[in-house]
Amino acid sequence: MKDMAEAGQLIxxxxxxxxxxxxxxxxxxxxxxxxxxxxxxxxxxxxxDDILAANAKDLDFARQKGLSDAMLDRLRxxxxxxxxxxxxxxxxxxxPDPVGQVITEWDRPTGLHIQRVRTPxxxxxxxxESRPNVTADAGALALKSGNAVILRGGSESLHSxxxxxxxxxxxxxxxGLPEAAIQMVPTRDRAAVSAMLGAQGxxxxxxxxxxxxxxxxxxxxxxxxxxxxxxxxxxxxxxxAADLAKARRVVLxxxxxxxxxxxxxxxxxxxxxxxxxxxxxxxxxxxEAGVEVRADGELANxxxxxxxxxxxxGHEFLDMIIAAKLVDGVEGAIAHIRTHGSQHTESILTEDDxxxxxxxxxxxxxxxxxxASTQFADGGEFGMGAEIxxxxxxLHARGPVGAEQLTSxxxxxxxxxxxxx
Amino acid sequence: MKDMAEAGQLIxxxxxxxxxxxxxxxxxxxxxxxxxxxxxxxxxxxxxDDILAANAKDLDFARQKGLSDAMLDRLRxxxxxxxxxxxxxxxxxxxPDPVGQVITEWDRPTGLHIQRVRTPxxxxxxxxESRPNVTADAGALALKSGNAVILRGGSESLHSxxxxxxxxxxxxxxxGLPEAAIQMVPTRDRAAVSAMLGAQGxxxxxxxxxxxxxxxxxxxxxxxxxxxxxxxxxxxxxxxAADLAKARRVVLxxxxxxxxxxxxxxxxxxxxxxxxxxxxxxxxxxxEAGVEVRADGELANxxxxxxxxxxxxGHEFLDMIIAAKLVDGVEGAIAHIRTHGSQHTESILTEDDxxxxxxxxxxxxxxxxxxASTQFADGGEFGMGAEIxxxxxxLHARGPVGAEQLTSxxxxxxxxxxxxx
Numbered sequence: 090m091k092d093m094a095e096a097g098q099l100i101x102x103x104x105x106x107x108x109x110x111x112x113x114x115x116x117x118x119x120x121x122x123x124x125x126x127x128x129x130x131x132x133x134x135x136x137x138d139d140i141l142a143a144n145a146k147d148l149d150f151a152r153q154k155g156l157s158d159a160m161l162d163r164l165r166x167x168x169x170x171x172x173x174x175x176x177x178x179x180x181x182x183x184x185p186d187p188v189g190q191v192i193t194e195w196d197r198p199t200g201l202h203i204q205r206v207r208t209p210x211x212x213x214x215x216x217x218e219s220r221p222n223v224t225a226d227a228g229a230l231a232l233k234s235g236n237a238v239i240l241r242g243g244s245e246s247l248h249s250x251x252x253x254x255x256x257x258x259x260x261x262x263x264x265g266l267p268e269a270a271i272q273m274v275p276t277r278d279r280a281a282v283s284a285m286l287g288a289q290g291x292x293x294x295x296x297x298x299x300x301x302x303x304x305x306x307x308x309x310x311x312x313x314x315x316x317x318x319x320x321x322x323x324x325x326x327x328x329x330a331a332d333l334a335k336a337r338r339v340v341l342x343x344x345x346x347x348x349x350x351x352x353x354x355x356x357x358x359x360x361x362x363x364x365x366x367x368x369x370x371x372x373x374x375x376x377e378a379g380v381e382v383r384a385d386g387e388l389a390n391x392x393x394x395x396x397x398x399x400x401x402x403g404h405e406f407l408d409m410i411i412a413a414k415l416v417d418g419v420e421g422a423i424a425h426i427r428t429h430g431s432q433h434t435e436s437i438l439t440e441d442d443x444x445x446x447x448x449x450x451x452x453x454x455x456x457x458x459x460x461a462s463t464q465f466a467d468g469g470e471f472g473m474g475a476e477i478x479x480x481x482x483x484l485h486a487r488g489p490v491g492a493e494q495l496t497s498x499x500x501x502x503x504x505x506x507x508x509x510x
Numbered sequence: 511m512k513d514m515a516e517a518g519q520l521i522x523x524x525x526x527x528x529x530x531x532x533x534x535x536x537x538x539x540x541x542x543x544x545x546x547x548x549x550x551x552x553x554x555x556x557x558x559d560d561i562l563a564a565n566a567k568d569l570d571f572a573r574q575k576g577l578s579d580a581m582l583d584r585l586r587x588x589x590x591x592x593x594x595x596x597x598x599x600x601x602x603x604x605x606p607d608p609v610g611q612v613i614t615e616w617d618r619p620t621g622l623h624i625q626r627v628r629t630p631x632x633x634x635x636x637x638x639e640s641r642p643n644v645t646a647d648a649g650a651l652a653l654k655s656g657n658a659v660i661l662r663g664g665s666e667s668l669h670s671x672x673x674x675x676x677x678x679x680x681x682x683x684x685x686g687l688p689e690a691a692i693q694m695v696p697t698r699d700r701a702a703v704s705a706m707l708g709a710q711g712x713x714x715x716x717x718x719x720x721x722x723x724x725x726x727x728x729x730x731x732x733x734x735x736x737x738x739x740x741x742x743x744x745x746x747x748x749x750x751a752a753d754l755a756k757a758r759r760v761v762l763x764x765x766x767x768x769x770x771x772x773x774x775x776x777x778x779x780x781x782x783x784x785x786x787x788x789x790x791x792x793x794x795x796x797x798e799a800g801v802e803v804r805a806d807g808e809l810a811n812x813x814x815x816x817x818x819x820x821x822x823x824g825h826e827f828l829d830m831i832i833a834a835k836l837v838d839g840v841e842g843a844i845a846h847i848r849t850h851g852s853q854h855t856e857s858i859l860t861e862d863d864x865x866x867x868x869x870x871x872x873x874x875x876x877x878x879x880x881x882a883s884t885q886f887a888d889g890g891e892f893g894m895g896a897e898i899x900x901x902x903x904x905l906h907a908r909g910p911v912g913a914e915q916l917t918s919x920x921x922x923x924x925x926x927x928x929x930x931x
Contacts, residue, residue: 112848116871197893201882208874210904293904314735314905335927342929427533449922450537453629461622461925470930471921472618483631483714483918484735485906497904500892501870504882506756508763509891 096280100239104291106269107212107237113267114235115209119186121264126182126229129260130175133225136256137171143248144221151219151245164219164246174225174253177475178260181229184474187493188235199509204501209235211293213495214285215477216241216307218299221249227298228257228271230477234495237270239292241285243299244277251275286311296477296490301405316490318455318481320405321351322431323463326422326448327371328439329362335460336363336438340371342462343436345378349407351479352434352466356402356412358422359388364415372413385414403429419444423451430454432481434466455481455488517701521660525712527690528633528658534688535656536630540607542685547603547650550681551596554646557677558592564669565642572640572666585640585666595646595674598896599681602650605895608914609656620930625922630656634916635706635713636898637662637728639720642670648719649678649692651898655916658691660713662706664720665698672696707732717898717911722826737911739876739902741826742772743852744884747843747869748792749860750783756881757784757859761792763883764857766799770828772900773855773887777823777833779843780809785836796832806835824850840865844872851875853902855887876902876909 144166194204215227231238242250254273297307343354376393383401384394401412436458437448445459468476468489476489486494565587615625636648652659663671675694718728764775790812797814804818822833857879858869866880889897889910897910907915
């Protein structure tokens with residue numbers, strides 16, 4: 090209880106400072122925000138020795154805690170990764186500023202002119218795990234969109250994230266922006282996470298960056314709205330009217346390009362007509378590429394596959410494993426995806442326009458694709474610049490969440506002494 | 511506990527039926543939705559005797575409960591009001607269908623074509639008080655935007671709302687749409703409201719329609735997102751550079767056109783320069799119109815005013831009462847509104863473009879106006895057609911909430927066997 094009270098006070102004080110900073114940020118000129126981001130990039134390069142020393146401390150601590158090699162890799166910084174962080178900051182600096190953009194405008198018969206104009210949301214909370222670069226990425230996108238941000242990194246990355254955060258603050262200082270625009274929760278105490286999740290009125294939205302465990306915890310506990318996806322159970326459906334060469338190319342890419350990202354395909358649905366026409370070539374391609382294929386029904390007769398269990402469908406492997414199943418046409422695929430999907434990204438392979446239109450209309454995932462790899466589910470690939478994550482909720486933000494989706498809007502109405510009848 | 515368990519089961523069963531209906535509705539043709547709304551309008555007129563008989567039952571019950579005259583008036587239906595309900599249904603039928611609209615689209619260097627397309631949100635819960643017409647208004651807007659809706663009317667209007675609901679269901683049946691598209695909670699039990707507020711996964715958003723008591727309860731208890739405004743504490747600021755004739759016209763209209771709506775002005779801020787130039791004319795206009803002016807500082811010297819207490823600022827009177835205060839220019843007005851406003855609607859009266867721009871930039875109310883009456887804060891006046899209410903939150907919906915803001919979106923991505931490098 091003492092912990093919770095202390096954490097509550099801490100988040101209250103960070104939240105109030107953020108709220109005050111947000112008022113200033115909402116009116117900050119684009120040039121000042123870009124200057125802050127470029128100056129932060131300079132600072133990351135200038136202070137790389139400090140950052141790497143901080144990172145070494147974190148790595149020691151993580152090894153003592155017995156973290157896995159994969160976790161240690163996510164935590165590790167080096168010269169290349171720091172260059173990448175600096176480059177990312179400069180790219181966000183160069184993106185267009187969404188704040189103040191006129192989304193739409195129109196005139197009314199009363200003589201009123203109405204504009205709908207982008208504004209920042211206010212205060213964003215970001216809760217992440219061991220990747221220290223999220224400190225810079227999330228801080229940059231929040232600043233670009235005129236929001237104050239409270240960052241709560243994983244306990245393993247406390248020193249590394251702190252050193253990067255110091256660079257962000259140096260950037261803010263250089264540009265004359267309030268330092269409370271980008272704050273870090275300065276404690277390993279888990280109670281601070283709970284306090285953030287309940288900080289209604291101080292934090293407007295929470296964005297969790299990390300695995301299913303973290304996202305699930307945030308989604309179930311939060312009283313503050315959350316932008317997130319719990320899982321990316323992406324499906325590829327090879328329709329009977331698919332072009333074989335395109336289908337082979339896309340299926341392999343969707344599964345194997347990178348297996349650990351949320352846009353990686355986890356389930357291949359094959360139309361019985363496709364099988365009749367082309368045989369088991371898609372399964373064999375995957376097996377040859379070293380993918381473990383967990384096959385259902387007669388597909389399990391293909392040599393080299395393993396037999397799927399019911400749990401393999403609707404499962405996010407994030408590995409060189411894919412579930413595979415025969416379905417009866419696009420309706421079979423739609424029914425399967427509705428039952429087992431996570432509303433993230435699904436792709437149909439077909440040359441038939443009506444079939445593609447049916448797939449697009451009947452499903453309601455954040456992203457639906459035709460003849461394209463699910464690995465394109467990414468803000469950069471969408472042309473949005475950097476993204477803070479991919480959301481599968483239906484309110485406010487959906488799909489890749491970039492600077493624009495971190496904004497709200499207000500109406501500006503101009504009359505000439507206009508009164509309502 | 512028994513009540514809560516029963517209410518939970520009830521909402522669970524309504525929610526599941528709504529969820530199933532929502533899948534069908536999301537793909538329903540515009541013509542079917544319009545047909546359902548026009549048929550419902552026909553039914554309201556054809557069954558007006560039944561509806562008025564049901565309303566008479568509710569009025570008897572309400573009188574026994576000792577409801578105020580104002581409450582009885584809100585509850586009362588007559589021929590005119592039923593015609594108004596039918597007309598409203600036909601107007602929504604004629605509005606453009608937001609579902610399937612391409613919000614924006616673009617091409618990527620990879621060859622991908624990306625469309626952002628409007629989709630329904632899913633299931634909407636509407637919790638309202640004694641006005642039985644909300645049954646038709648909310649049902650119509652939800653249907654137009656392809657959402658299923660669960661309506662929970664006030665216990666006083668149970669029979670009237672039920673009779674109108676029967677007309678909506680008849681419309682759905684005529685159009686071959688699922689009857690569960692528009693459901694009513696068939697009980698006076700308050701536990702049903704709590705169950706709706708906690709129905710995450712079944713209800714996507716809750717919209718409360720009613721007074722501050724209802725909205726406050728919903729906002730504090732809900733685990734489901736809420737579109738609402740708690741109060742409309744609208745300010746009018748008369749700047750030193752205001753045009754006198756426009757200012758007099760707008761101030762009177764903003765306060766007195768209708769005092770009971772959320773867009774009615776509750777506080778008049780007068781620039782000291784305006785007072786020096788034009789005297790106390792705005793105050794005298796209000797007094798002459800029969801408004802009680804609760805004046806602060808030297809404004810209280812104007813004969814006929816009463817002296818304001820601190821509680822009069824930031825107060826929603828919804829009556830022929832206004833608080834009035836002198837401020838030092840636009841910065842004084844901004845500071846006052848930031849402290850006392852409810853982020854609903856504020857209007858500046860000025861001929862100076864820079865001053866107006868400052869007011870527009872520094873405040874973040876859902877609606878900011880220049881030289882126009884705050885009474886224009888209304889979906890119809892904005893040209894959005896019918897509205898389900900006005901929201902002051904910053905996520906998803908803001909300002910007047912019409913059919914368009916009851917939608918979400920998805921991305922449709924088309925390639926040609928396109929894979930990610």
